[in-house]
Amino acid sequence: MDVLAVLAPTLQQAMAVAARKAFVILDGTLPPIDRIAADRPFCSGKHGMNVQVLTDPFGKLIRASPALAGSVHDIRAARSHGLLDALNTGGIRCWADKAYQGSGPASASPSAATGTSSPPGRRPSTAPTRRSAHSAATLKSWRLLRKLRCSTTRITDLVKAVLTLELTASTRGGSLAASYTPGVLDTSNLFHVSSVLNRQSIAQHGLDWTRMGAARGIAGSRRPEVEGIFVCRGEEEAGFFLQINNTGGPVDIWSVDGIDEGLLLDNGNGFVYLPGSIPAARVRLV
Structure with missing residues (x-):
């Protein structure tokens, strides 16, 4: 697991990929844990760890953050990981839900991603956040993350290892480096x-x-x-x-x-x- 965790992309590598996308999608997920007594600070009504997930417009994973206590709100978690600063500094357009309101000019709800509201009579598109939720579900599809039973100090490395495997699989057997070549989907334009x-x-x-x-x-x-x-x-x-x-x-x-x-x-x-x-x-x- 430690070897795979080391291979996970850094924040800088993830931002380099994000900068080449039309926009990215930010969302939080809460993998559950059962360490109630030993890890009580990680309880937020539900027992879990807060992981911030960054995807491309197609819902493909770009970055999964280190794990924080489930009691930490999404916007605070994103700030503590440097995600919001990196997105705003890079001028990267980011779609996120209302939990991230006030996070800076780069982040907006789906209907405000271009700085405009939805046309009269039309509902804002929820497709971007649905795709991000799909990527969060991809993480939770791993049995290791469905019910975390290890120490909370190991969960960040576990998430990084899963991210490495997901990115590698997305290249159909290619190397991890290939998954971070600009334009993952550019086999077709x-x-x-x-x-x-x-x-x-x-x-x-x-x-x-x-x-x-x-x-x-x-x-x-x-x-x-x-x-x-x-x-x-x-x-x-x-x-x-x-x-x-x-x-x-x-x-x-x-x-x-x-x-x-x-x-x-x-x-x-x-x-x-x-x-x-x-x-x-x-x-x-x-």
């Missing part, structure tokens, strides 16, 4: 964002605008806006599509491969689409 209700259709037929009617479009339209497929050019545009999600529910992100970008057309509002459809063999659920 094009992405498509769509309601999860379209997942089965996309998996079977690919991205076909005539078949993807199970939910509203990202902008909330009931009918296709173009006779083709909107695509995002890189992670930043994909993050923007996540932010404006008005489908009425959660969304998926699909990577799109083998497309000649010279075939893309502008819809007149700065967004691009590919006329026609994209076969299932060229798309992959991220």
